[in-house]
Amino acid sequence: MIVRRRWTAAATTAILISAALSHPGPATAAPTAPAPISLTTTETALVRVQLRDQAQLDRLVASGADLANRPKARDGRILADLVLTGAQLADLTAQGATAVQIVQRAGDGSRHFAESVRAAQARTAAGLRAPSATAGERTTAAAVDTLQVQQAYWWTTAGQTFLQAQVATTATDDPDVEITVSWRTADGATGTFPLYRFEDSGEYQYHYNLPQPVPNRPVQLTATSSLGGVSRVVTPALWPNATPPPLPAGYQKDFIDAYLTPVDIQARIKRLARQYRDLVDVIDLPNKTQGYRRTAAAYLGDPAVAAVVVESVRFGDQNMNGVQVRTVDPGRRNRPLTVGYRDRVLTVSLATDTAGKTVSTTDEVAAAINARQPNRFRATVEDGSAGLPMPVAGPARLDDGLQGTEVPAKPSTVQALRLGVHRDGSRVGVLAYSQEHAREWATPLVTLEFAERMLANYRTDPATRELLEQVDIFVIPTVNPDGANYSFNDYNFQRKNLVNHCTGSARDPKNRNSWGVDLNRNYTVGSYFDGYVGASANCLSGNYAGTAELSEAESSNVIALARAHSNIKFAMNVHSYGGYFMWPPGAYRADGRITLPRPSIDESTLFLNSARRIVGAIAQERGTVTWPSQTGPVADVLYSAAGNSADQLYYELGIFAWDFEVGNDRWNPTTGEWEGVGFQPPFDEAHGESQEYAGGLVELVRVARDYAAAQG
Numbered sequence: 001m002i003v004r005r006r007w008t009a010a011a012t013t014a015i016l017i018s019a020a021l022s023h024p025g026p027a028t029a030a031p032t033a034p035a036p037i038s039l040t041t042t043e044t045a046l047v048r049v050q051l052r053d054q055a056q057l058d059r060l061v062a063s064g065a066d067l068a069n070r071p072k073a074r075d076g077r078i079l080a081d082l083v084l085t086g087a088q089l090a091d092l093t094a095q096g097a098t099a100v101q102i103v104q105r106a107g108d109g110s111r112h113f114a115e116s117v118r119a120a121q122a123r124t125a126a127g128l129r130a131p132s133a134t135a136g137e138r139t140t141a142a143a144v145d146t147l148q149v150q151q152a153y154w155w156t157t158a159g160q161t162f163l164q165a166q167v168a169t170t171a172t173d174d175p176d177v178e179i180t181v182s183w184r185t186a187d188g189a190t191g192t193f194p195l196y197r198f199e200d201s202g203e204y205q206y207h208y209n210l211p212q213p214v215p216n217r218p219v220q221l222t223a224t225s226s227l228g229g230v231s232r233v234v235t236p237a238l239w240p241n242a243t244p245p246p247l248p249a250g251y252q253k254d255f256i257d258a259y260l261t262p263v264d265i266q267a268r269i270k271r272l273a274r275q276y277r278d279l280v281d282v283i284d285l286p287n288k289t290q291g292y293r294r295t296a297a298a299y300l301g302d303p304a305v306a307a308v309v310v311e312s313v314r315f316g317d318q319n320m321n322g323v324q325v326r327t328v329d330p331g332r333r334n335r336p337l338t339v340g341y342r343d344r345v346l347t348v349s350l351a352t353d354t355a356g357k358t359v360s361t362t363d364e365v366a367a368a369i370n371a372r373q374p375n376r377f378r379a380t381v382e383d384g385s386a387g388l389p390m391p392v393a394g395p396a397r398l399d400d401g402l403q404g405t406e407v408p409a410k411p412s413t414v415q416a417l418r419l420g421v422h423r424d425g426s427r428v429g430v431l432a433y434s435q436e437h438a439r440e441w442a443t444p445l446v447t448l449e450f451a452e453r454m455l456a457n458y459r460t461d462p463a464t465r466e467l468l469e470q471v472d473i474f475v476i477p478t479v480n481p482d483g484a485n486y487s488f489n490d491y492n493f494q495r496k497n498l499v500n501h502c503t504g505s506a507r508d509p510k511n512r513n514s515w516g517v518d519l520n521r522n523y524t525v526g527s528y529f530d531g532y533v534g535a536s537a538n539c540l541s542g543n544y545a546g547t548a549e550l551s552e553a554e555s556s557n558v559i560a561l562a563r564a565h566s567n568i569k570f571a572m573n574v575h576s577y578g579g580y581f582m583w584p585p586g587a588y589r590a591d592g593r594i595t596l597p598r599p600s601i602d603e604s605t606l607f608l609n610s611a612r613r614i615v616g617a618i619a620q621e622r623g624t625v626t627w628p629s630q631t632g633p634v635a636d637v638l639y640s641a642a643g644n645s646a647d648q649l650y651y652e653l654g655i656f657a658w659d660f661e662v663g664n665d666r667w668n669p670t671t672g673e674w675e676g677v678g679f680q681p682p683f684d685e686a687h688g689e690s691q692e693y694a695g696g697l698v699e700l701v702r703v704a705r706d707y708a709a710a711q712g
């Protein structure tokens with residue numbers, strides 16, 4: 001409710017916003033006029049918005065807004081990717097925000113899915129494989145601050161060289177300090193760009209900027225501040241400066257030719273187990289999910305006037321879809337309020353006064369249904385209808401509202417693949433798991449491509465064979481199949497699972513797309529319940545933590561698998577989108593921004609060095625380089641995520657636990673902008689992500705092998 005109320009100051013007509021795209025792009029490329037950004041009032045989309053100020057962001061976060069990734073600083077302003085309706089966007093715009101990119105519209109998901117399936121069918125018919133995706137000088141008085149260059153890295157993607165720097169000033173409390181970076185390239189070109197202050201949880205972190213295009217390899221970098229501080233001169237380092245072994249001739253890859261639903265994923269798991277019998281076990285995880293199911297509900301009355309929400313206690317598919325509910329006028333004087341149920345019709349006969357006029361209120365009707373039919377129905381007064389006279393209404397038909405027709409309506413068994421020659425716990429274990437968040441459709445493509453590469457190359461590639469000899473690999477392609485089914489069939493921006501813990505008027509079916517638990521906030525370490533930041537107790541929030549730690553079958557399954565196999569020492573939690581590579585700590589407390597304990601120096605070194613190897617392997621596919629500013633501890637590079645799975649795996653089970661956010665921003669040389677790719681991009685992009693990040697997971701297996709070898 002909180003989320004919706006905040007947004008109710010709505011425009012009633014379609015809005016048209018011209019995106020003002022001024023930016024620190026390359027001096028040579030003139031920005032082209034962007035297409036106007038328009039969204040109808042009720043249309044939902046994923047939008048990159050330039051916020052007015054930090055306070056606006058803080059208000060959004062406090063209201064439980066659906067932030068898709070960490071806001072970025074640009075032009076000293078904050079860019080955030082938000083799932084919102086046209087009305088909400090109009091509201092934000094009225095408060096000074098500017099829409100800069102529609103990353104994805106609601107209808108894009110199903111269109112991209114259908115296109116991917118059609119294209120796959122056409123390729124199959126033609127006997128073809130899936131295509132590979134293409135790949136200042138200032139004069140001041142005496143300095144009052146000191147600058148430290150914390151990072152200065154460069155790399156080249158698709159022929160364009162980029163430079164990124166992170167600089168800290170000692171004037172941490174002065175929000176107006178301006179820091180400018182000056183660079184010089186190997187061939188003598190020079191230039192400057194501004195850095196922007198990055199604050200988190202009210203505390204200064206450092207100044208940085210998005211990667212800046214430069215004409216050639218930078219060899220020198222200095223930072224100066226408006227307070228007169230000057231850094232030492234540094235030589236930017238090559239990032240990530242790690243290259244995986246080249247793929248041998250005949251290496252097989254590219255096993256993904258369309259988006260995959262949970263039903264498709266189950267079939268793929270079955271096929272791999274049959275095809276590679278001696279290398280694969282399929283593990284049924286212990287906790288069945290609720291299934292793609294909802295209770296059946298209807299409005300009794302008119303929500304615009306007066307209504308009661310009547311809901312079945314059982315799920316709609318349990319013979320409750322189609323049950324009818326009505327109120328009737330008994331047509332006689334002095335009658336009491338009664339409730340009867342027969343022949344699948346719930347009939348509420350309203351009370352009458354001495355004149356024969358009906359006198360029951362909405363509250364009385366809801367209470368009577370709950371008192372007389374507690375095993376079949378639950379009734380709540382619609383928000384705004386409290387105490388109003390109950391009209392004669394109905395019959396209304398209860399329905400679960402689910403649109404998917406090819407999804408089995410029963411609890412799901414979540415499955416893991418176990419790959420390796422020695423699947424007996426004697427080898428170091430690696431766990432890769434994906435789609436905790438339902439809408440992240442590219443993520444199971446990554447883990448399944450990875451699994452099939454390991455299996456398909458076993459007989460022909462000695463290096464792959466050695467990895468499968470030395471490492472015990474566990475893969476959960478979809479942690480959240482119920483939410484994924486809802487994302488494919490009903491609401492493509494669904495993030496959470498399908499379990500509705502809401503009570504009272506929050507159960508109103510108008511909130512159907514906001515129910516569910518954020519599985520990656522439902523774990524036990526650094527959780528909301530422990531007082532950490534980045535999760536919510538509001539059942540309608542995108543970050544709802546659930547009723548208790550591990551209240552959900554899906555999160556319990558991940559932990560059960562890790563606990564049952566103590567040889568697992570490495571884990572990768574695959575999410576989308578944004579292009580991040582992260583590790584613990586993933587959460588901090590609000591008071592004083594106290595993070596979970598930092599890893600030791602040795603462990604931090606392992607996290608970072610392994611990350612560089614894996615970032616290098618990802619880049620091998622199509623040149624995608626995960627930015628240094630987005631490689632590091634979750635709490636430092638993304639946001640605090642209370643109760644996330646990697647933190648439980650690391651702090652409780654001693655597993656080196658990383659997170660991918662696949663789907664890196666793409667550089668648009670025409671506009672000089674980094675552009676977000678979204679959760680369900682056109683399939684070519686999702687395919688590219690599956691190929692590059694599968695390569696990253698293969699490198700993770702090499703990291704595990706090397707770690708085990710070093711342990712002796």
Ligand SMILES: [Zn+2]
Nearest residue numbers: 437440575576
């Ligand atoms: Zn996610």
